[in-house]
Amino acid sequence: MLSNIVSSQIETHRRFGGVVPEIASRKHVESITLIVQEALTEAGVSRRDIDAVAVTQGPGLIGALLVGVVAAKSLALALDVPLIGTHHIAGHIYANRLIGDIVYPALALVVSGGHTELVLLPEEGVFRIVGRTRDDAVGEAYDKVARALSFPYPGGPHVDKLAQQSEEEIVLPRAWLEEGSYDFSFSGLKSAVLAEINRSKMKGLDPDFAALARGFQNSVVDVVTTKAMKAAAEFGARQLLLCGGVAANRGIRERLAARCEEAGLPMLVPPMSLCSDNAAMIGAAAELKWRRGQFSSLDLAAAAQVSLEEWSV
């Protein structure tokens, strides 16, 4: 990794209490060439040194993806180099490759604002989804609960911090789903938090936000880590890869690390800069295809939904 430039729009979207897709797309068009220029400058390379262009094909916000895909295709045409359409989740998983060697079979726990997935990698570049959320992603649940607890957007980290500080806990239900399932569901938990807040207000009491944050966090952490450990054992994983923007969450990170240590299972987790959305991770995943000569055509289409399994090498 020679450079990894991220232009965050958090400050812009904070004013709207969440990401506004149209504004996100507008900002991307405004900054695209400048960011690419910065990436080259920081890496100390020129346009002519580029051997291939990698871009996120999906999943994501279609309007935002379109800007990246069109720019990447234009760059590939202009520089006459191959194009590699890349899966966003493969990027999150292979961010781990930037900090260490991956040992297969590996199990990845992907937790972010848009995703909660357990992905088995039987071998390099091969992805098998063994569990996924049926409603909200972990990060989404954190942000929704944060709003209920009156934190500004993006509130997930505030809930994590409050939960760490709290001595008290209001115990909330765990959504284990049916026996043997590695899927997740967090919408019921979010509703339970809202119901607790209402119950307190009906009684004329101030809701104990700290105890609620801790109860919410413990429920999430318990379900996520238990399912990850079970899946790792069932599929004979030799390594656990934690990734995605919510991997920065201390609750999840610390409990998973402790459970992996108990089980003697090595765990990899990238530093924060490589957990949140970034371009180096897209490069790391694209490298899988580059080594195999698997390139995309200039007719590559951005897509809000793309199958990770089908993206396998």
Add this chain to the structure above:
Amino acid sequence: MTNGNKRTAGDHPLMLCFDTSTAVLAAAVCRGAEVLASRHSHAERNHAVRIVSDLKALLEEAGGEEIDGIAVGRGPGSYTGVRIGVSAAKTLAWAWDKPLVGLSSLETLAMAAGPYLRGDKQATETAAFATRHAERPVWVVPIMDARRGQVYGARFGTTDGSVWHRLDEDAIRLIGEWGPSLAACAGEAGALLVFVGEIGPHAAALEALVGAVALPLAIDAGEMGRLAAARLAIGLVDDVHGFAPNYTQLTEAETKLGDGARTEGQA
């Protein structure tokens, strides 16, 4: 130029021109008014898929020579559409290190009337055009549907279809109000009023305008070449990094935020 083609100082630059703001993906390689290759395809939802391979094919068709500049329609029009064109244009201009000429998509749409006014092409409404030989000025009003009775529109004046001047800025307007006021002004000025572009959704409103002509013409990338060469010649080029679409409208979220701020301000 490094590829050895014989070029004299008086030659027009070789321009890659395209616009994706409407349902038509319009692209051409032009040397001044000469169109070396062009493509026009109707596939709104596929602009992002096809744009780059279309441009590649076009460049090959035009002889594979190194181009001297890029011209693109920067809107208004479909938000997604203009982003596709602008993103491609910025990236190509940056990667090739060539000048970028941003054109109004409405202006390029108005230019589509050029060949008819110059007599290069025949419109079915030739009777209406015959009247312009009496040295009547022509007002060309390009319109794109913006839903709910609105259009993105502008107004350009010409007499011969070669020299144009802008009379109204690009903006979103209610056709039911703007149409009649344009017709009244044209009547007073003795100008022939010609609407071009997405006529269909507003046919009823336009038919009600006495003396106006409506031509359902689409953007012609070949006509962009003349405009682009003229702008490039006088150094009217855009800063590649700062280049952005002209949407003529804030997003809904921004409008609401603005309304909120105003309401609070009044309280």
